[in-house]
Amino acid sequence: MPARSQPVTVAAILLAVLSLPNVLYPLLALEGELVPLIYLTVAFGLAGLIAAAGLWMLKRWALWLTIIVCLLGGIFSWTPVIPQAPTVLHQGLAAVVVAGSVLIIVLVLLSTSRRAYT
Numbered sequence: 001m002p003a004r005s006q007p008v009t010v011a012a013i014l015l016a017v018l019s020l021p022n023v024l025y026p027l028l029a030l031e032g033e034l035v036p037l038i039y040l041t042v043a044f045g046l047a048g049l050i051a052a053a054g055l056w057m058l059k060r061w062a063l064w065l066t067i068i069v070c071l072l073g074g075i076f077s078w079t080p081v082i083p084q085a086p087t088v089l090h091q092g093l094a095a096v097v098v099a100g101s102v103l104i105i106v107l108v109l110l111s112t113s114r115r116a117y118t
Helices: 006-023 035-056 060-078 088-109
Strands: none
Touching (some): 006 035, 006 060, 035 060
């Protein structure tokens, strides 16, 4: 098994940290929120955790799943949330998700990272 490069390690940990709140979202959901949205958020978080585990194990499929999850996460966080967020805190958290998603994509696409995948 090839050695895991530092960018892959950082990307896997960062992806897990950004995905975990989505999995825990039902515990934080407000009364009256749309149930399908909650299920979609949890499914999205689980996909991120699966991608993070695959990155940790250096699986090539995880590279593509990571890119898809980060692209969708960045787009969904950027479009509706940042311009219309109710508070500055919400805007800041959405901006962190967008920046984290971009950083993860850059880290997994580095040449040293791509050589590690099996």
